Amino acid sequence: MLEIRGLTASIGEKPILKGIDLVVPDGEVHAIMGPNGSGKSTLGYVLSGRDDYTVTGGSVTFNGIDLLDMEPEARAAAGVFLAFQAPIELPGVNNANFLRTALNAIRRAHGESELDAIQFLKLARAETKRLAMPDDMLKRNVNVGFSGGEKKRNEVLQMALLRPKLAILDETDSGLDIDALKIVADGVNALRSPTFSALVVTHHQRLLDHLVPNRVHVLAHGRIIRSGGPELAKELEKSGYADVLAAAA
Amino acid sequence: MSVVTQTGAAGFLARYEALKDRLPGDAAVRAAAAESFRVAGLPGGTSARRIEAWKYTSLRPVAEAVFQGSASAAGAMAALPKMNAPRLVFVDGKLQAHLSDMVPGFKSFADQAVFGGLARPDRDPLVALNTMLADDGACLRVPAGVDAGVIQIVSIGTGTAAFHPRHVLKLEAGSTLVVLETAIGEGNYLHNPVTEISIGSGAHLTHVRLQDEAAAAFHLSTIYAEIADGGTYDGFSLVLGGRVTRTEIHVRLMGPKAAAHMNGAQLLSGAQHADFTSVVRHDAPHCNSRQTVKNVLGGKSRGVFQGRIEVARQAQKTDGYQMNQALLLSPDAEIDSKPELEIFADDVKCSHGATVGELDAEQLFYLRSRGVPDSEARALLVRAFLVEALDLVTNETIRSILEQRVDAWWERQAA
Amino acid sequence: MSATAEILDSVQSGYKWGFETDIEMDLAPKGLNEDIIRLISSRKDEPAWMLEYRLKAFTAWKQMAEPEWARVTHPPIDYQDLHYYAAPKKKAGPKSLDEVDPELLKMYEKLGIPLKERAILAGVEPDPNERPQIAVDAVFDSVSVATTFRETLSKVGVIFCPISEAVRDHPDLVKQYLGSVVPVADNYFSALNAAVFTDGSFVYIPKGVRCPMELSTYFRINARNTGQFERTLIIAEAGAHVSYLEGCTAPQRDENQLHAAVVELIAMDDATIKYSTVQNWYPGDADGKGGIYNFVTKRGACRGERSKISWTQVETGSAITWKYPSCVLIGEDSVGEFYSVAVTTNHQQADTGTKMIHIGKGSRSTIVSKGISAGRSNNTYRGLVRILPSAAGARNHTQCDSLLIGDECGAHTVPYIESRNPSAKVEHEATTSKIAEDQLFYCRQRGLSEEDAVNLIVNGFCKEVLKELPMEFAVEAQKLLAVSLEGSVG
Numbered sequence A: 001m002l003e004i005r006g007l008t009a010s011i012g013e014k015p016i017l018k019g020i021d022l023v024v025p026d027g028e029v030h031a032i033m034g035p036n037g038s039g040k041s042t043l044g045y046v047l048s049g050r051d052d053y054t055v056t057g058g059s060v061t062f063n064g065i066d067l068l069d070m071e072p073e074a075r076a077a078a079g080v081f082l083a084f085q086a087p088i089e090l091p092g093v094n095n096a097n098f099l100r101t102a103l104n105a106i107r108r109a110h111g112e113s114e115l116d117a118i119q120f121l122k123l124a125r126a127e128t129k130r131l132a133m134p135d136d137m138l139k140r141n142v143n144v145g146f147s148g149g150e151k152k153r154n155e156v157l158q159m160a161l162l163r164p165k166l167a168i169l170d171e172t173d174s175g176l177d178i179d180a181l182k183i184v185a186d187g188v189n190a191l192r193s194p195t196f197s198a199l200v201v202t203h204h205q206r207l208l209d210h211l212v213p214n215r216v217h218v219l220a221h222g223r224i225i226r227s228g229g230p231e232l233a234k235e236l237e238k239s240g241y242a243d244v245l246a247a248a249a
Numbered sequence B: 001m002s003v004v005t006q007t008g009a010a011g012f013l014a015r016y017e018a019l020k021d022r023l024p025g026d027a028a029v030r031a032a033a034a035e036s037f038r039v040a041g042l043p044g045g046t047s048a049r050r051i052e053a054w055k056y057t058s059l060r061p062v063a064e065a066v067f068q069g070s071a072s073a074a075g076a077m078a079a080l081p082k083m084n085a086p087r088l089v090f091v092d093g094k095l096q097a098h099l100s101d102m103v104p105g106f107k108s109f110a111d112q113a114v115f116g117g118l119a120r121p122d123r124d125p126l127v128a129l130n131t132m133l134a135d136d137g138a139c140l141r142v143p144a145g146v147d148a149g150v151i152q153i154v155s156i157g158t159g160t161a162a163f164h165p166r167h168v169l170k171l172e173a174g175s176t177l178v179v180l181e182t183a184i185g186e187g188n189y190l191h192n193p194v195t196e197i198s199i200g201s202g203a204h205l206t207h208v209r210l211q212d213e214a215a216a217a218f219h220l221s222t223i224y225a226e227i228a229d230g231g232t233y234d235g236f237s238l239v240l241g242g243r244v245t246r247t248e249i250h251v252r253l254m255g256p257k258a259a260a261h262m263n264g265a266q267l268l269s270g271a272q273h274a275d276f277t278s279v280v281r282h283d284a285p286h287c288n289s290r291q292t293v294k295n296v297l298g299g300k301s302r303g304v305f306q307g308r309i310e311v312a313r314q315a316q317k318t319d320g321y322q323m324n325q326a327l328l329l330s331p332d333a334e335i336d337s338k339p340e341l342e343i344f345a346d347d348v349k350c351s352h353g354a355t356v357g358e359l360d361a362e363q364l365f366y367l368r369s370r371g372v373p374d375s376e377a378r379a380l381l382v383r384a385f386l387v388e389a390l391d392l393v394t395n396e397t398i399r400s401i402l403e404q405r406v407d408a409w410w411e412r413q414a415a
Numbered sequence C: 001m002s003a004t005a006e007i008l009d010s011v012q013s014g015y016k017w018g019f020e021t022d023i024e025m026d027l028a029p030k031g032l033n034e035d036i037i038r039l040i041s042s043r044k045d046e047p048a049w050m051l052e053y054r055l056k057a058f059t060a061w062k063q064m065a066e067p068e069w070a071r072v073t074h075p076p077i078d079y080q081d082l083h084y085y086a087a088p089k090k091k092a093g094p095k096s097l098d099e100v101d102p103e104l105l106k107m108y109e110k111l112g113i114p115l116k117e118r119a120i121l122a123g124v125e126p127d128p129n130e131r132p133q134i135a136v137d138a139v140f141d142s143v144s145v146a147t148t149f150r151e152t153l154s155k156v157g158v159i160f161c162p163i164s165e166a167v168r169d170h171p172d173l174v175k176q177y178l179g180s181v182v183p184v185a186d187n188y189f190s191a192l193n194a195a196v197f198t199d200g201s202f203v204y205i206p207k208g209v210r211c212p213m214e215l216s217t218y219f220r221i222n223a224r225n226t227g228q229f230e231r232t233l234i235i236a237e238a239g240a241h242v243s244y245l246e247g248c249t250a251p252q253r254d255e256n257q258l259h260a261a262v263v264e265l266i267a268m269d270d271a272t273i274k275y276s277t278v279q280n281w282y283p284g285d286a287d288g289k290g291g292i293y294n295f296v297t298k299r300g301a302c303r304g305e306r307s308k309i310s311w312t313q314v315e316t317g318s319a320i321t322w323k324y325p326s327c328v329l330i331g332e333d334s335v336g337e338f339y340s341v342a343v344t345t346n347h348q349q350a351d352t353g354t355k356m357i358h359i360g361k362g363s364r365s366t367i368v369s370k371g372i373s374a375g376r377s378n379n380t381y382r383g384l385v386r387i388l389p390s391a392a393g394a395r396n397h398t399q400c401d402s403l404l405i406g407d408e409c410g411a412h413t414v415p416y417i418e419s420r421n422p423s424a425k426v427e428h429e430a431t432t433s434k435i436a437e438d439q440l441f442y443c444r445q446r447g448l449s450e451e452d453a454v455n456l457i458v459n460g461f462c463k464e465v466l467k468e469l470p471m472e473f474a475v476e477a478q479k480l481l482a483v484s485l486e487g488s489v490g
């Protein structure tokens, strides 16, 4: 699915990612943990192609294609989805309209027929219901006036509708109550299949209880300093990053 | 020569003709200014063209007044705010050495008459008038890296004098200066100062102006400031006195990360007219300008605010903000406000806001329901209204001088 | 040259159309003088009072000077080098859509204009049995279409006809109201218009009548005798309601460089007039050559208590726009509204905004202006809110937002706020920004192309205004925004 080799990236002149190697096989969920400022969000942005992040070295292949060469929308069409740590507000842009435009753009890229407003609404309503979200979420402007939790849930709704192959969830569980956390986890679990993988950035074991990652990686100072099975997350939850950081130093 | 006293533009020109051989500095500059003034006249005066920049202010009362002589400054002098900082005292525009302190880096304009290039007589009739007739003023130079502390410049107007002081403030790189300008007086005089300011890279000027002129006086001041990279201009003007006032400030942000604050408060009553006009020009990227101007208008007074933020093509990442608010305290008061944005760069954040209204009835009621008497409650709310603009003044002594003046103004209204 | 400009160019230049031959025109000689005005008046079969009105206006105009205060520049206009009367006689258009320039049709398709309407816009000879769904002041040849609607309207007493006809058939109404909101000598262009206007609509809604349909000039400006100097007068008597649509989202084929229209609205007690405009006249090519000068005076008088006048405009066309739809709020508790989207690209110049004059107690006004500048264009909002001493308790809220696309354009905001009543409350807010990178990225991460992302964000930016448009206009206006900004991004 995803193969990252020696990836380095910087913001302006400042190097942030200093050589990331990471392979996520088909059907697997990997967790990424690490202290604040270690570069987790940066990795998500670089994978999805944000402009102000410059890739200075390394490669990323996604299902055999070179991801780094592609425009953000092409990556989205190829199946990369980033749930933003801080979802962006789009004043005046209706959520349903936004989602339909996005979904149809991706469908077009796959040579599929576009959905009309009615078909789309049926689909979207089913998803909101499944995710136990209020219906009016679709009517409101994208993330405008949403609470922190609502924004995160809106990201999950988008993921559910766009059905990506690779979902990168950037602290989507932060600031959520227990029910909402379950919704996020269910959202990911519902997509699980041999052709779906996920990269889950999180600080909490709770989400991982629901998701049970195949691998857990610790990112610090722009490098993956340790990888392990699900038990690594539990260990970190207990003892913090200090030991891992010290061991890596 | 006839004994008829000429008024208006003709009067000023006649005065120039009479004095020109005795005025200091470059005679050619003055002659050119006189020509500009002859063509432009006094804005809104009898003969002048209509100019957009003077849409809301007419200088007809100035044009019709007779300016001929000085009187005693003793009474006004007694009303000077007490402050423990070196001061330069000018009476009717002339430096009074015996009332002034030693200030390092100071030269009087009379001794060193150099016209700067910032104020342009060909563009601004009041600058032309000043350039034509200026004979004294304060030239202050702060050397690189020096903190010059607080300096006071005091102007006392008397009788029916007309004076046109020329001030120059030059802050070299990394220097710091706080200036408190106080303008007071007794009589129907005209005070028409022009101040040219240059702020070097990383330098910081705090420029507080207290205008509490005599009720019948005219105060027309023009300030031009240029700020190099990383330099800061913090300007605050409190306008309380004068029959007709114009405070015009032009600030140009020349180097990256320069910053300007141009706050003001005008508290007017009776038939006062005060016009606060400012232009901030962003010529470099990553600069920042902030402006909060408040008008509190009672009686038949008229407040004017004109403020323009100009952003040049190259001034990307500009952050410009401007807020002007007016409180109308009387049914006969008037506010005219024209906040303008002129923007040629795309990656900018510029905004302005304006509000006009009276004191908030609910707030007033809330205070009174807690036992605060009506007039006190009003005073409290007016002071609260001014806080945002005043907050720029961080020097506590100066701040308390300004606050006392505001309180005194309020007491005069209540009486 | 961008694709849009190219299409527009083909629309404008005319030759590509292949059916511009054999024009038989009833053409007055160039120049403006009393004789020409007499000629216009006699061609229109006008009564003597109308001619006098025109001549008086002409006398006033001669003494006036072109205004210079707007932020627009253009070479001097030689008013003696124009035809002031040019009524084309019947001429043959293309017989079917097959004969129409495919580029133009592509443009119409992008705008989502229904097939039938595309044909009308492209000048295909109309089938007299076809009926559009909107009442159209149909000056073009189809007499039957116009009369059908006129019957429905006349049943409720609504008069909707060309102004020249109203001058003859309803002289008392015209005499009473014409020039009562925009006086002859109000400004240079209104005086010119008063002297030489040849066309426009007249609408009269009697007491208590809610006009049964939206009234529209939708197709009329496409008629080949497009008035260069349109004159529109709308009167809503007490309790009357009317919604009037002006313009068209398709680029207008037009040889007239100078347009100087005057629109007057009058609303009595409890009356409501909603006036919506979508203006997409030829903006000139990518180098700023050609294009319409659109110098318009639009003003409404809320004379009655609780009367309401609402202006909504989407301005994307014209090389120069000089336009300030205004409200004089005389009646107690009267309401004025101005909702505007102005888009400028290439070398377009727009100086547009509104005036809200508060006279009546409790009068309220709302101004929402969205300016979008791209290319090398300049886009200025200029507005006046004036509260007179009589307007106790008046309210105004103004929101002006500008969006810059690219670093060669300019966005300017010039509001004037004048208040002389302490109990009035005025609030003004303005912002200028560009489309945020993070918004663009967010959309693209979800699969939208950069251009679609820009369109989505721009439409969101204009939402408050677009929602004020009648449904069928709103959809087209949205598409029009997209087409106008095509090629401006990236």
Ligand SMILES: Nc1ncnc2c1ncn2[C@@H]1O[C@H](COP(=O)(O)OP(=O)(O)O)[C@@H](O)[C@H]1O
Pocket: A011, A014, A016, A034, A035, A036, A037, A038, A039, A040, A041, A042, A043
């Ligand atoms: N726009 C930016 N400009 C400069 N530095 C940035 C920017 N965004 C993030 N950084 C820096 O990059 C580093 C990694 O940030 P981030 O990827 O957000 O960390 P994490 O998500 O792991 O908390 C931090 O040191 C942060 O301060």
Ligand SMILES: [Mg+2]
Pocket: A040, A041, A042, A085, A170, A171
């Ligand atoms: Mg992060």
